[in-house]
Amino acid sequence: MYDVAIIGAGFAGANLASKLENLDVIVIDRSPGSKDVSAVTFIDVVEGNSSAAADGVIKSTYSKFTLFNTLGDIIEYSFDQEIFCLVDYSKLCKNIWNDVVNAEVISYSGNLVVTKDEKIKARVIADCSGIGGESLRAANKIQLPPVINALAFQQLKNPEVNKDSFYLIMGFANFGGWIYPHGRGGEFGMANRFKRGAELTFPDLQMAKELEAVKRFTGSEEGGEVLKVTYPYGFVKKVVYGNTVLLGDSAGLTHPVYGMSLHYISHMSAILATIIEEYIKSTTKLSDYQRYWRNFISGIRTMVCRGYAIWDMPLEIQENLVRLQKRMDISPRSILEDIRGLRKYDVYAKNPPSITDYPVKLLLKVLFYWFKSLFWI
Numbered sequence: 001m002y003d004v005a006i007i008g009a010g011f012a013g014a015n016l017a018s019k020l021e022n023l024d025v026i027v028i029d030r031s032p033g034s035k036d037v038s039a040v041t042f043i044d045v046v047e048g049n050s051s052a053a054a055d056g057v058i059k060s061t062y063s064k065f066t067l068f069n070t071l072g073d074i075i076e077y078s079f080d081q082e083i084f085c086l087v088d089y090s091k092l093c094k095n096i097w098n099d100v101v102n103a104e105v106i107s108y109s110g111n112l113v114v115t116k117d118e119k120i121k122a123r124v125i126a127d128c129s130g131i132g133g134e135s136l137r138a139a140n141k142i143q144l145p146p147v148i149n150a151l152a153f154q155q156l157k158n159p160e161v162n163k164d165s166f167y168l169i170m171g172f173a174n175f176g177g178w179i180y181p182h183g184r185g186g187e188f189g190m191a192n193r194f195k196r197g198a199e200l201t202f203p204d205l206q207m208a209k210e211l212e213a214v215k216r217f218t219g220s221e222e223g224g225e226v227l228k229v230t231y232p233y234g235f236v237k238k239v240v241y242g243n244t245v246l247l248g249d250s251a252g253l254t255h256p257v258y259g260m261s262l263h264y265i266s267h268m269s270a271i272l273a274t275i276i277e278e279y280i281k282s283t284t285k286l287s288d289y290q291r292y293w294r295n296f297i298s299g300i301r302t303m304v305c306r307g308y309a310i311w312d313m314p315l316e317i318q319e320n321l322v323r324l325q326k327r328m329d330i331s332p333r334s335i336l337e338d339i340r341g342l343r344k345y346d347v348y349a350k351n352p353p354s355i356t357d358y359p360v361k362l363l364l365k366v367l368f369y370w371f372k373s374l375f376w377i
């Protein structure tokens with residue numbers, strides 16, 4: 001019997017495994033390292049793991065974050081050092097944890113994880129199987145994140161963008177997009193967001209309005225092959241079911257506005273690892289993690305409501321929010337706090353916004369989600 005069986009060797013599974021040093025752990029993945037995405041995160045998320053984790057992983061570093069919209073508004077937030085980086089995701093996961101059993105998990109329950117060839121016993125099962133493992137969780141009646149992002153992205157050749165910055169775009173598709181410069185190229189992508197159950201349509205990267213804006217910004221018309229993927233979003237209420245715990249995309253662990261899942265996963269995996277170690281020593285219960293999770297969601301309630309409210313707004317309002325944010329002259333430090341997001345949402349604007357600065361429609365939406373949020377947990 002293993003102490004812990006981890007399903008999935010993505011960032012969540014790899015991170016958790018690496019933090020359970022004193023336990024007997026098995027990590028199972030049906031296609032380890034196959035996820036080919038670029039991800040921006042804080043440099044300390046990569047280097048905080050170990051120097052080995054960072055080896056050959058960082059494709060670019062950034063000291064700036066730029067927000068823009070299709071109306072031509074640009075806001076650049078500069079920091080006094082390089083604090084963000086773009087990573088090679090699959091290399092990062094492999095560097096953090098390489099000891100993976102290559103097998104598909106068909107089902108799990110109680111203390112048993114079942115693959116085609118084996119039945120594996122473990123005291124704790126950590127479901128870190130991301131969106132690919134949704135059928136496993138559905139079969140166990142585990143709640144799935146409420147939102148699905150349909151993403152389309154491609155590589156740009158020689159974009160004329162500031163290589164010190166990564167870019168987020170508001171008012172594109174039905175939510176937003178990104179440009180991640182690296183080397184002589186860059187990645188450009190857009191997201192559509194849907195409530196679970198709705199029919200998904202992927203953004204069309206050739207849509208005239210968006211492409212015009214991207215050309216204006218990047219000077220690049222050519223892109224490589226367009227890749228399409230889905231990605232879950234929205235915190236689930238329950239992350240502990242008996243001796244099963246959820247971490248990463250399976251829990252919808254991502255910032256409601258900025259994404260930044262790796263940063264969140266890194267933080268949460270450390271907490272979960274401590275609780276699992278204590279649980280194996282019988283000095284605590286696994287439900288302590290559920291309690292931690294509930295307090296965490298409660299603490300960031302305003303931020304989550306704001307995120308839900310924003311992506312629920314029509315595109316024109318989202319674009320105008322960028323204009324508004326520019327007018328408010330929010331300090332880079334505030335933006336950084338907002339991106340880190342794990343603490344309570346606070347704005348240290350140079351010119352603090354008054355409540356009347358915001359469109360009434362947005363305030364009403366935030367209020368609506370706020371009331372709904374009282375019943376989340």
Ligand SMILES: Cc1cc2nc3c(=O)[nH]c(=O)nc-3n(C[C@H](O)[C@H](O)[C@H](O)COP(=O)(O)OP(=O)(O)OC[C@H]3O[C@@H](n4cnc5c(N)ncnc54)[C@H](O)[C@@H]3O)c2cc1C
Pocket residue numbers: 007008009010011012013028029030031032033034035037038039040041103104105106128129130131132133134136151153189229230231247248249250254259260261262263
């Ligand atoms: C295009 C794109 C861009 C993104 N950009 C960013 C970004 O800039 N910054 C950021 O922080 N985040 C970003 N994200 C989000 C981030 O990539 C995810 O939140 C993160 O990868 C989740 O990690 P995870 O380990 O939970 O899931 P995954 O990385 O999906 O890992 C799950 C693993 O489980 C395995 N698995 C699934 N089912 C089974 C099964 N039945 N049996 C065995 N194994 C199974 C899969 O093979 C996979 O390896 C982006 C996502 C996408 C798609």
